[in-house]
Amino acid sequence: MSPEWHGGSLPTAPAGHAATRTVPTDVLTVVAVSVLAFIVSNVLHEGLGHGGACLLVGGKPLSLTAVYFDYDSVGLSDLRSRFIAAGGPIVNLITGLAGLVALRGMKGVPGPGRYFLWLVTTLGLFMATGYLLFSGVGGIGDLAIVTKGLQPGGGRVRPDRGAPG
Numbered sequence: 541m542s543p544e545w546h547g548g549s550l551p552t553a554p555a556g557h558a559a560t561r562t563v564p565t566d567v568l569t570v571v572a573v574s575v576l577a578f579i580v581s582n583v584l585h586e587g588l589g590h591g592g593a594c595l596l597v598g599g600k601p602l603s604l605t606a607v608y609f610d611y612d613s614v615g616l617s618d619l620r621s622r623f624i625a626a627g628g629p630i631v632n633l634i635t636g637l638a639g640l641v642a643l644r645g646m647k648g649v650p651g652p653g654r655y656f657l658w659l660v661t662t663l664g665l666f667m668a669t670g671y672l673l674f675s676g677v678g679g680i681g682d683l684a685i686v687t688k689g690l691q692p693g694g695g696r697v698r699p700d701r702g703a704p705g
Contacts, residue, residue, distance in 0.1 A: 569652055570655070573652045573655055576656065577656050577659035577660045579606075581632070581660055581663040581667065582606050584632070584664070585628040585631060586606070586608065586609045587609070589609075589627040589629070590624055590625070590627045590628045591604060592627060592631070593624045593626070593627025593630075594609070594624045594627070597616065598616070599612065599616055599620065599624060609628075611624065622686045625682045625683070625685035626683070626686045629667065629683060632663075632667040632671075633664065633665070633668035634664075636662075636665030639660055639661025639662075643657060643658060
């Protein structure tokens with residue numbers, strides 16, 4: 541028997557076909573877990589992705605914000621700079637794929653932990669694949685830096701470049 545919803549906390553829901561119990565879910569928990577998942581996703585992209593790639597190739601990090609990583613490119617080859625730009629989407633893809641594997645092992649496990657993992661996984665896959673569309677069509681963003689000078693059409697905005705995204 542499932543509790544009815546009377547406008548207060550959200551109704552409970554089974555966590556999958558094999559679920560034998562439900563976990564009450566309230567709006568504050570959903571919001572808090574969602575905000576935390578978004579923060580973690582951005583830190584993984586900017587900090588571990590771009591920042592980690594920068595350190596791997598011998599770059600000097602200058603600043604890290606919620607939406608941008610900056611480094612000193614003096615003395616870095618073009619290939620190393622491209623690697624740093626690719627670091628964010630690469631980490632997002634790895635995070636998303638690892639999350640898919642972890643979620644398979646959590647079938648039937650209800651609660652905010654599984655929601656957090658699902659959201660980080662979804663954000664990772666969205667950010668990694670979304671960059672193909674974002675950078676491909678707009679010619680801006682991380683992957684535009686990676687492919688700079690490699691694209692046909694002299695860098696003009698080309699909607700066909702976003703097809704893989």
